[in-house]
Amino acid sequence: MRPSGVATDWPPELVSSPAHMRAFSSASMKRQLEDAVDLSLSTRSEGDRTVVVVGGEIDVYTAPKLREQLIDLVAAGNYHIVVDMEKVEFLDSTGLGVLVGGLKRVRAHDGSLRLVCTQERILKIFRITGLTKVFPIHNSVDEAVAATD
Amino acid sequence: VSTVTVSFTAFPEHVRTARFIVASVARRAGVSEGLLDEVRLAVSEACSMAVRQHRVFAPAVPVELTLIEGDATFAVRVSDAVGREGHGDATEDLLELAGLSEVGALGAESPNGQRHPTDLGRSIDLGGPDDEGVVGGLRARERIGLAVIEGLVDDVQVDYSGDGVVLTMTWPLALDDDVDLDGAGSAPLGGV
Numbered sequence: 001m002r003p004s005g006v007a008t009d010w011p012p013e014l015v016s017s018p019a020h021m022r023a024f025s026s027a028s029m030k031r032q033l034e035d036a037v038d039l040s041l042s043t044r045s046e047g048d049r050t051v052v053v054v055g056g057e058i059d060v061y062t063a064p065k066l067r068e069q070l071i072d073l074v075a076a077g078n079y080h081i082v083v084d085m086e087k088v089e090f091l092d093s094t095g096l097g098v099l100v101g102g103l104k105r106v107r108a109h110d111g112s113l114r115l116v117c118t119q120e121r122i123l124k125i126f127r128i129t130g131l132t133k134v135f136p137i138h139n140s141v142d143e144a145v146a147a148t149d
Numbered sequence: 150v151s152t153v154t155v156s157f158t159a160f161p162e163h164v165r166t167a168r169f170i171v172a173s174v175a176r177r178a179g180v181s182e183g184l185l186d187e188v189r190l191a192v193s194e195a196c197s198m199a200v201r202q203h204r205v206f207a208p209a210v211p212v213e214l215t216l217i218e219g220d221a222t223f224a225v226r227v228s229d230a231v232g233r234e235g236h237g238d239a240t241e242d243l244l245e246l247a248g249l250s251e252v253g254a255l256g257a258e259s260p261n262g263q264r265h266p267t268d269l270g271r272s273i274d275l276g277g278p279d280d281e282g283v284v285g286g287l288r289a290r291e292r293i294g295l296a297v298i299e300g301l302v303d304d305v306q307v308d309y310s311g312d313g314v315v316l317t318m319t320w321p322l323a324l325d326d327d328v329d330l331d332g333a334g335s336a337p338l339g340g341v
Binding site for chain 1: 160161162164165168186190193196197200201235246290293294296297299300
């Protein structure tokens with residue numbers, strides 16, 4: 001596996017920057033690849049909303065991390081969650097299942113789970129499964145945070 | 150006809166590898182760029198289903214992936230070794246499972262795409278281990294995975310048997326085109 005070539009399936013950060021590639025030692029490359037494999041998750045509060053920024057690929061391998069994050073947030077009393085998916089590069093039905101699970105948990109506390117997503121390739125799977133009818137999907141975090149219904 | 154066969158231990162992390170390999174071979178074969186996301190997603194669903202089954206029922210047996218480049222088509226066959234019967238119509242199952250049967254047909258998005266949540270969250274929790282038993286959870290996930298595949302891919306064949314399930318998905322090749330066939334676009338997995 002090497003981060004070279006064009007039009008590859010590797011994440012852009014691994015292939016797009018010559019300087020970045022020059023900087024690759026085997027150790028840094030390993031770390032980069034691990035980062036690429038892993039899902040990235042970060043959370044912040046905006047008023048009474050909790051924004052979860054998700055990056056990378058959500059699949060059968062990484063979805064458990066997202067599930068744990070959502071479970072932890074709800075357990076800590078965060079019942080109004082916004083999941084920012086703009087940096088998600090891949091999502092399959094395993095990831096959808098985790099989001100549905102999150103929705104279930106917040107709804108048990110009269111909470112909400114809103115998604116931010118404008119990427120057509122990600123939205124497609126929500127359409128195929130009919131889940132566009134289940135999740136409020138917003139164009140921006142600001143819009144999602146401001147939404148009340 | 151040219152084939153690539155991949156056999157992988159049923160670890161979730163290998164599903165990503167499978168996506169890479171299939172996308173690389175599909176691109177080289179001449180599947181149009183516009184279809185590659187669909188190919189990746191369908192392969193991910195199929196391999197995830199196989200991996201889940203194997204982890205429970207056949208952890209020592211690898212999942213097999215066969216990529217077949219024909220004259221005008223590219224086919225991906227995912228074979229698992231867990232014998233089982235079909236679950237009926239996946240679309241119907243999904244609608245029922247998701248509590249969406251009253252809302253509308255699959256793929257028919259409302260104009261603004263923003264309605265109040267239905268009872269989906271109460272009826273299933275595909276992400277959690279706490280609802281259904283292992284087998285029930287597998288069945289539910291398989292139904293959803295199949296529904297996604299059938300929603301995505303026009304040509305899907307699922308063969309159930311006592312020996313396992315073989316799922317074959319076929320896409321057309323873009324034959325008349327500008328697809329880069331000289332391999333420059335397949336660098337990371339050029340040796341596969």
